[in-house]
Amino acid sequence: MTPLESFLTEMREQPCFGAELVDAIETVHRTMEVEARTNKNTREFLRGVEWIISRKDKSLVDRFDALLKMTSFETPVVAGMCVLTNWSN
Numbered sequence: 001m002t003p004l005e006s007f008l009t010e011m012r013e014q015p016c017f018g019a020e021l022v023d024a025i026e027t028v029h030r031t032m033e034v035e036a037r038t039n040k041n042t043r044e045f046l047r048g049v050e051w052i053i054s055r056k057d058k059s060l061v062d063r064f065d066a067l068l069k070m071t072s073f074e075t076p077v078v079a080g081m082c083v084l085t086n087w088s089n
Helices: 003-012 019-036 040-053 060-071 079-087
Strands: none
Touching: 003 019, 003 040, 003 060, 019 040, 019 079, 040 060, 060 079
8 A cells, every 4th residue: 555545544534534635635646646757846745745644653633734834835945854844754
């Protein structure tokens, strides 16, 4: 199971997440995977997303907070994911 599939399965197991939200996240991720084939920035962004969502030692809330932090900048940011999330590797 890929990190995305595991993350979506975890979300589907929680009644607070509606099926529409989970489906939308999956659609956006799949669309970005296509874009990442030809766009280095998208590819690096997805690497960060996958690092965050694969962290099963963190709660869904913690992972969503990290994703929010990662996407809240208006300009590109060069920082290691451990620094950005304040999580150890």
